[in-house]
Amino acid sequence: MNIKKSVDVLNNLIASHKDRVIAYQNAKKGFNENDLVQLFNEFEKTSNLFNEDLIFELSKINGAPKENARNHTLIDKIWGNLKINFFIKDKEEILNRLEYSEFEILKVYKNSLTNNTDFIPKKLNKILQQQQILLTNQHDKIKDLGDSMIAKSSMSF
16 A cells, blocks of 8 residues: 555545535526435535545545645635526536536546555545445436436427
């Protein structure tokens, strides 16, 4: 096990989940449908729980989570809020952005699992695989929502 590599992998995943939480917080501002807001809350909760698990694993190897692993500035966060509140009113576009966000976090998991099998402990590898499975299911739900929205809009023409 390479402790530095494990710390880097965990911090990258933690940062990805923080980004995911922000994406769903912003997306909720664009929807009034209670079922979608509940779904977004569920996905946000998943990332928060996964982060707790990842931070716990990080503490077991005497690592510490980086506060700003992605160097998001206040301006970035404000711009994200402005885009949702003023520019992206199309629900289909919001779902497309969420699907892309889901794809990105799955890519981080895939790279973490594929490129670091020799560096991270087997127990951590198993945890990441289990998280990846749930994230894949959640990605598929977002993709299905976007696809059904596209189908409904094309039927209305």
